[in-house]
Amino acid sequence: MLSDSRKISIRQAVLIFLTITFTPSIRLIPTYAAQRAKQAAWLSPIISTVLLLLLGLVWQVLYKRYKDCSLMEIYCDITGSIAGRIIAVIYLLWMILLTALYIRYFAIRLVGAIYPNTSISIFIISMLVIVTYTLRFGLPVLARFNEVVLPFLVLAFFLLFLMMIPNIKTEMLTPVSLRSILPVVRASVGSTGILAYFTFIFIFGNRINNKESIKKSSAEMSMFLTAALVLFQISILGTFGYRVAQRTQLPFLVAVKQISVMNIFEKVESIVVSVWVLSDFVIISFFITCALSILGFLLKLRDTKPLISIYVIFSYFLCMLLANNVFEMEKLSDAFAIPGNIILGFVIPAVMLLVGKIRRKV
Amino acid sequence: MLTLLIAAVSAFEITSMVKGKQFREIVAFAVIALLSLGMGVYYILTPHEKSLIIYILEFFGIHF
Numbered sequence: 001m002l003s004d005s006r007k008i009s010i011r012q013a014v015l016i017f018l019t020i021t022f023t024p025s026i027r028l029i030p031t032y033a034a035q036r037a038k039q040a041a042w043l044s045p046i047i048s049t050v051l052l053l054l055l056g057l058v059w060q061v062l063y064k065r066y067k068d069c070s071l072m073e074i075y076c077d078i079t080g081s082i083a084g085r086i087i088a089v090i091y092l093l094w095m096i097l098l099t100a101l102y103i104r105y106f107a108i109r110l111v112g113a114i115y116p117n118t119s120i121s122i123f124i125i126s127m128l129v130i131v132t133y134t135l136r137f138g139l140p141v142l143a144r145f146n147e148v149v150l151p152f153l154v155l156a157f158f159l160l161f162l163m164m165i166p167n168i169k170t171e172m173l174t175p176v177s178l179r180s181i182l183p184v185v186r187a188s189v190g191s192t193g194i195l196a197y198f199t200f201i202f203i204f205g206n207r208i209n210n211k212e213s214i215k216k217s218s219a220e221m222s223m224f225l226t227a228a229l230v231l232f233q234i235s236i237l238g239t240f241g242y243r244v245a246q247r248t249q250l251p252f253l254v255a256v257k258q259i260s261v262m263n264i265f266e267k268v269e270s271i272v273v274s275v276w277v278l279s280d281f282v283i284i285s286f287f288i289t290c291a292l293s294i295l296g297f298l299l300k301l302r303d304t305k306p307l308i309s310i311y312v313i314f315s316y317f318l319c320m321l322l323a324n325n326v327f328e329m330e331k332l333s334d335a336f337a338i339p340g341n342i343i344l345g346f347v348i349p350a351v352m353l354l355v356g357k358i359r360r361k362v
Numbered sequence: 363m364l365t366l367l368i369a370a371v372s373a374f375e376i377t378s379m380v381k382g383k384q385f386r387e388i389v390a391f392a393v394i395a396l397l398s399l400g401m402g403v404y405y406i407l408t409p410h411e412k413s414l415i416i417y418i419l420e421f422f423g424i425h426f
Contacts, residue, residue: 299390302386302387307390313371314397320405321413323413323414324410
């Protein structure tokens with residue numbers, strides 16, 4: 001059993017989850033939802049957060065029985081060693097892919113938003129050096145760093161939303177009728193795919209304390225995410241409507257560029273970019289931690305710390321080989337990563353609970 | 363440059379792993395290092411080849 005100094009609390013784990021949803025939410029949800037639900041897209045996060053609440057309940061039930069286990073140990077116990085290990089390998093491949101994808105997204109976004117004609121390698125190498133250094137201090141340091149970052153992130157977003165209010169036109173968010181239900185459900189797939197990351201925090205579930213309050217934490221987190229994601233969608237759709245949102249690569253950045261407070265306070269997009277970088281740092285560190293935790297489980301390693309630096313080098317080349325342009329990455333996210341996240345984040349835990357109940361393991 | 367980087371990182375990490383008698387970790391490290399070297403050489407030699415995403419999408423029958 002790990003000592004408490006090497007563990008984080010469920011509250012810290014949930015805060016990490018909130019931070020890692022920030023970057024993909026900005027990048028993916030507005031465009032994805034606007035393409036499917038048009039002016040009603042702002043309602044789509046509500047469905048996803050209800051599903052997240054149910055996912056919290058699933059994990060609460062699983063952790064009633066498996067108090068100090070990781071996700072892989074739970075799966076191995078429920079399905080048997082071989083099947084559990086096969087699922088763990090799938091999760092490992094997924095974490096490797098997501099690590100490379102987010103490293104590449106981080107660099108492409110910076111180049112696309114404010115540093116055109118700059119080599120992406122400069123940003124990637126700078127970020128990976130800091131990630132390698134930080135991860136050597138372990139998960140608790142990342143969790144504590146995140147506790148500092150998240151309030152800045154929330155404050156920055158809230159202030160930006162306040163400054164966007166004069167630009168928001170309510171007619172851009174209506175009409176919403178019963179006929180909007182199906183499109184909203186379809187649009188919610190995007191945000192559900194991102195909220196599926198909640199499951200991934202249990203990859204290092206053996207390093208999380210007081211899991212008996214998963215239900216309470218997930219309820220609070222779902223309420224926060226509902227408010228944040230709905231406001232976030234309203235700020236984009238209300239500023240320039242769904243037609244622009246569904247065709248723009250970074251609609252939130254474009255909406256922020258419209259901010260002008262009495263013609264004095266302008267060009268605030270630098271705030272968004274800086275909080276993006278902080279969120280990207282946490283998300284890249286998170287997926288590296290997940291990948292190494294699974295690798296440690298599969299190979300029965302005592303310590304994965306010595307593998308951090310070489311895994312980061314591996315991720316660098318993987319992210320460089322991953323895509324030739326941003327369109328390929330968007331296609332991968334839309335057509336492959338979102339369904340994959342939903343399967344690994346929502347479907348498999350639910351199936352595990354069902355199998356566990358049938359086999360009387362849970 | 364690539365070989366030097368991987369050699370330097372390997373020298374640093376493997377030394378500490380040998381001291382800690384972490385032999386499984388050394389094997390895992392060596393495998394990842396070889397994979398990184400292979401991918402690095404492939405990337406340097408063919409930077410404009412078809413991307414990995416295209417292979418993934420093709421494998422799963424997703425049209426791009």
